[in-house]
Amino acid sequence: MTLFSAAAFALAASAAFAQEITVTHAQGETVLPDTPAKVITFDIASLDTLDALGVEIIGLPGTNLPEYLSKYSGEDYLKVGTLFEPDYEAVAAAEPDLIIVAGRSSAAYPELARIAPTVDLSNDWADFEGSVKRNSQVLGEIFGKTAEIEEMIAEFDARKAEVQAAAADAGTGLVVLTSGGEVTAYGPGSRFGWIHETAGVAPAIEDVEAATHGDAISFEFILETNPDWLFVIDREAATAEGGAAAQAVLDNELVAQTTAWSQGQVVYIDPVRSYIVNGGLPALTYLIDQVGDALAE
Structure with a gap:
């Protein structure tokens, strides 16, 4: 040849x-x-x-x-x-x-x-x-x-089932994003709706969009909603833009009266994985673990 x-x-x-x-x-x-x-x-x-x-x-x-x-x-x-x-x-x-x-x-x-x-x-x-x-x-x-991905999905589903079981008796939750000193609420069907739909936390408000029209919310709104759990995404921490930290933004007399704050049930969701990554299977697994660990405490 x-x-x-x-x-x-x-x-x-x-x-x-x-x-x-x-x-x-x-x-x-x-x-x-x-x-x-x-x-x-x-x-x-x-x-x-x-x-x-x-x-x-x-x-x-x-x-x-x-x-x-x-x-x-x-x-x-x-x-x-x-x-x-x-x-x-x-x-x-x-x-x-x-x-x-x-x-x-x-x-x-x-x-x-x-x-x-x-x-x-x-x-x-x-x-x-x-x-x-x-x-x-x-x-x-x-x-x-393909085999590796299916294994990752199976592990995720098993953990999700555990978190949903814990969430069933945990009460209601409100998801908020802090940015530039303002607070925005998110519900099912939103970019952070996985806390309700996947983790299984009952929403304190079923239709957040209808209640807020997509606008920033007031601290009075949080008090009136009075969630059992407050799940917080700190945009400044995610982007390193140097604004006020979420805990400082929310630390006031109105929010302090909510069940979530008074019971120490405020969860600061990993800001980078939830806001910047926002979608990888390992990242979502980590976030589900974070919610599950908080509910189990």
């Missing part, structure tokens, strides 16, 4: 083993010719899951990384802009096999898809848990890690 024919045979054999992967995602379908080897992600939730799976990436945004993913801030990984503004030239120069966007970066999908195969793994607030699982399964399929 000549050198040329041997090379041709090897190429043909490689092509035969390569298997196209069709990925259905939030902005359509993307066909991958094979398992990607050079991955850039603009989605921290996907990075959360890929890291747990041991799947390497080559590039990501250079800001807003949580501490537990801090290794990706090192020089071994390309920095390709921000979550909102990709550096398209840097992305193109990296010649990735796959680009992942979601949520904050989803608007960049059309431009990034011109550079390389791109998938949008945005979460669905109306079915947050379901979308987190589906997006994890997509990543498992792409990288040949």
